[in-house]
Amino acid sequence: MSEFRRDYVKERWVILAPHRGERPLQFSEDLKYRPRGNPTSCPFCPGNEGETPPEVFSIPGEEGETGWKVRVVPNKYPIVEGQDGVHWVIIETPDHYATVGTMSREQVLLILKTYRERLLSLKGKFPFALVFKNRGPEGGASLSHPHSQLIALRMVPDAVQRELKVYEGRCPVCLLLEREGKKPNLVLASENFTVLCPSFSAFPFETWILPRKHLLSFEESSDEILEELAEVYRKTMAALDRAVDFPSYNMILRSKPFSVNSDYHWRMEIVPRLTKPAGFEWGAEVPVNIVAPERAAETMRRHLE
């Protein structure tokens, strides 16, 4: 039987239809991430730096070493440029075969610090910026080397504006933490972060990493908070990769638009792409999720280190 669940963050209904996936935890191979290419041919691998546009930021290797640990370059085929915005690629590691779940905590921390530095560099220049990551064919990644992206725009998208409101007088994310920051939706909790599969998840194994305090902007995070987040993010991705065998996914880092003096609660949304929206989802904008979020959370918990 199906169940209607209310997404009070995006303000829409979601239909949970677990009977539509006969063996819900078996997803077809072409929805998975498998490394492609190799360090010789990959434009993001060390030694091939000349194949990308000149870098706009990098974290150098240890003293005495050459090379870099994280590198940011303009996208070769930018979605926006100039007055319209910026489109950068964040090359997350020199290692072609790494994933967030297998990286060291130190490397994940450098990625998060790069997100913070790059977002801060855009403040006052553009009203809105989004950090996101595409992994695997269904995630929309054209290159396999671990990378994320940052796009700033000259306007705040309508959907983002719509989210900037209170729900019944409360922050909807604070409400979510209060209601679902425990089993059966909880994946893990640290001092300052809660990881959960929202009851209104639109996609199987959708997982949100939430600061427990009502914090508006990711880029205002302290070093200590990013250190804790690095470990939480790494653990979450490792559990997801074990639970669903390296799914294609998108990670979306939502932070308050720079230009808006409104309330917000920053967060990371990790959305595996294990099912494809079809005519009903596109037409009614009512997602149909074939895996109960409570089952996803329980599976993730079992696969924690």
Added chain:
Amino acid sequence: MSEFRRDYVKERWVILAPHRGERPLQFSEDLKYRPRGNPTSCPFCPGNEGETPPEVFSIPGEEGETGWKVRVVPNKYPIVEGQDGVHWVIIETPDHYATVGTMSREQVLLILKTYRERLLSLKGKFPFALVFKNRGPEGGASLSHPHSQLIALRMVPDAVQRELKVYEGRCPVCLLLEREGKKPNLVLASENFTVLCPSFSAFPFETWILPRKHLLSFEESSDEILEELAEVYRKTMAALDRAVDFPSYNMILRSKPFSVNSDYHWRMEIVPRLTKPAGFEWGAEVPVNIVAPERAAETMRRHLE
């Protein structure tokens, strides 16, 4: 260079980025529709009627013939049922290998009459219903035999409610017809219908079939109007299949929600699935289209019979 275009029907920005598709009219084979299965194993083929739930409606064959021309059955794995809604499959033809573009005008007319009859049967019972069609792997079709679907819901989805408003005091679809019902966005025009690729198309070769008059509900259409629409729909699909070599697509038939005493302008949206949304599109809800709608319309016009 990219261009921002305003979708004043869905109220969002769309980014046109034709430089992102190097050879925009070449799409990979796995995004295409190719018939799969065969009449022996297909549950929608004549002779296998026992493999579907009992039919709720059908159009019988000619006098003296046995069999059916169109058949409606409950979906075996319904997204909704009972008080929550209905989920039907409309088997469009006995011919496993047909497509709308290769069917006779008479067969397409029977499909449209079935949509009308089934929608009318739900009026007063549910507030909202959506007819849609998934073709090909990227369209989300699990069976290859030509079919469409109808889902009624016990509520009007939020996104549909948001669309029920005027734009600058006007019907946004009437405005679209006035602004783009001619070249370069026009595909074809008949006495009562205009087919065009909206300047703010979210996806390559997105094509809308619009009644030129401000009509609220598809299901109130007369026989004469459906006869004209059958020919327009058939011609449009034939041109699309020739222009892009049988793409995966979704068709969404939008009609005024039954329960709402608001204004609306019914229409058919045909949305090929030739590119996949990734982190930016999911996160910002700003579609990125790599084929200029004006180029798509020109290509479609060249491929009309």
